Amino acid sequence: MYLNDVIQFAFKAMYGARTRTYLMLLAMAIGVASVILLTSLGEGARLYVTQQFSSLGTNLLIVLPGRSETTGGMPPMTGETPRDLTLQDVMALQRSYHIKEVAPIVVGAAPVSYRQMEREVMITGTTASLFSVRELHMASGQFLPEQEMTRASPVCVLGRTLQTELFGNASPLGKWVRVGGYRCRVIGVLEEEGVALGMDLSDSLLMPAASAQTLFNINSVFRILVVARSQEVMDKARQDIIDIIRARHEGEDDITVLSQDALLSTFDRILTALTYSLGGIAAVSLLVAGIMIMNVMLVAAAQRTAEIGLLKALGAPRRQIILLFLTESACLSMIGALLGLIFGLGGNQVLQLYFPDFPFQAPDWALWAAVGIALFTGLLFGLLPARHAANLNPVLALSGR
């Protein structure tokens, strides 16, 4: 029997039972589409996070107080709280030959007001070096001044969102705003930047680190951002940081140094695992679709008992009947998978329209896996009904007994 006759036969049988065909195609398509959509979500999250971290700048190390388990070290045996990082620590780090730049970060929330307008926003205390560390750009005015790190001065830089909220279209440069109990002069406005490390600078007010410490009445630094001189000396820079801080903290290793790469690869692993598990969950719906195909094909074999008897009387051997039935389930799952691809990829496009910042992109492996599993379950679950049909006794099948 010619292959194209086999396929035609299958298509006529599918067309002959339209309702069941549509239902099965739908089940398959939903299965494949959900694999694509869910893995796209996972993969999108991974790409999103990767982009966020890359926007932090290269050769970046992040120093935070306290030993963290993410570095693989033992948690402290004694219950002592880690020593805070101070601006003196930050200045000490600048002495390392392998370190190009250092920017302290002091954070806190405070009400910021200009005339009648008041908003509670995140205050970021830092130094002029953050500008190059975070690769920032100014919309107008200038960034925090180069000055002694421990010196407070009454100036601030506004993020774009904050600027519009407080000043609308008017220029804020030279205006005095009230921050908590202090006053400072606006000297610049930042260009719109992406959110990085959970720090949305566009909705923040930046002031010198020492000013922020005074404002919040603290001596500590929340994070230290360090830029190594080059990619090659990253490890040396990290070691210098650890050595310098240890010397200053009486021999205690009580900080954690994260590199962008390490963070990235951790997130990458987590989010890839997430993608796989989302894909796995969706694959269950494919399995369900496969079982549905099996059910429906069994019903079809029962409904077409007489036809199977006839095929045998006309000289079709068992294997030909298996072939005919398998082709039918293969066609069903193939067309279902194709529809699923269209729904899934189309769905991605639609979601992309609504969430332009989030990259909806199905990983290649998910496309192959979805279609592969669809075909595999279609064939696997088609085999049982096909064999059932082929094993029918032709005399009984024809007599309807």
Place this chain on the structure above:
Amino acid sequence: MIKLENASRTFQVGDELVHGLDDVTLEIKAGEYVSIMGPSGSGKSTLLNAIGLLDQLDKGHYFLDGKDTTKLSELELAKIRREKIGFVFQIFHLIPRLTAAENIALPLTLAGVEHDERNERVNDALKSLSLSDRAHHRPDQLSGGQRQRVAIARAVVTKPLVLLADEPTGNLDHASGVEVIDILEALNQQGITLLLVTHDAELGERAQRIIHMMDGKVLP
């Protein structure tokens, strides 16, 4: 050409053994026209199914065209059915979603006959059974007599040696029944061996040879 030797076929029904065929010895020559008659349950269909190789004997031998069929594999049996045997059934057994022409083409399609030749042979069959104008109708658009003619066309389109018809007129009115028998007889005239099971004595009498059956046995 058809030779049964001590052929038996028994069915297990509950605790009982029912003799569908009971020690039947029978020979039918090529080109013969044989009608098989007998009361209901006498084994007529069982005999026809055995000859058509849809069913296998429990005991005895069946030689078709000189070849013992009792030891053949499923594949070989299918091949013989495909090449040498044509069936006509009481309830036609046409595939409802296929047109008349496609139904007739089915055995050729299954056998892998190439497209052009298939069309040619289907058209010939349609013509000789005066069904040409019905080629693209589906079975539900045809009358009973037309359906049976399509079924006959399907049975003979492969040019079999033997045509087995199990009560082909059972579902037809008298006029269409006579018409169908006329067609079968015409085919027999062209050389096909015709075995016809019928309840209708008048139609049965038209055969050269009549086999009477009773309780699975062929009456002498």
